[in-house]
Amino acid sequence: MRVWGRGSRGSLLYRLALGDAGTTALAARDGAPSTGPAPIYAQVQALVDGPGVTCR
Structure with missing residues (x-):
């Protein structure tokens, strides 16, 4: 997937x-x-304990 420019999708997931x-x-x-x-x-x-989790 090619993304043009910078943008956050975090707020979209939160709002959904x-x-x-x-x-x-x-x-x-x-x-x-x-x-x-x-x-x-x-x-x-x-999901919480999955690979790549760094915030504990």
Whole structure:
């Protein structure tokens, strides 16, 4: 993938996650089903403990 110029995609990921969190919270409040599969705890932990992790 070729990227022209410099730019951060970090805020995009944060905003998407925040939007999904809000949608999930509203669905839970209203008793609606979840909109998609959530990762299990072990999957999240694997991301945290994965290769290249330097912030501990």
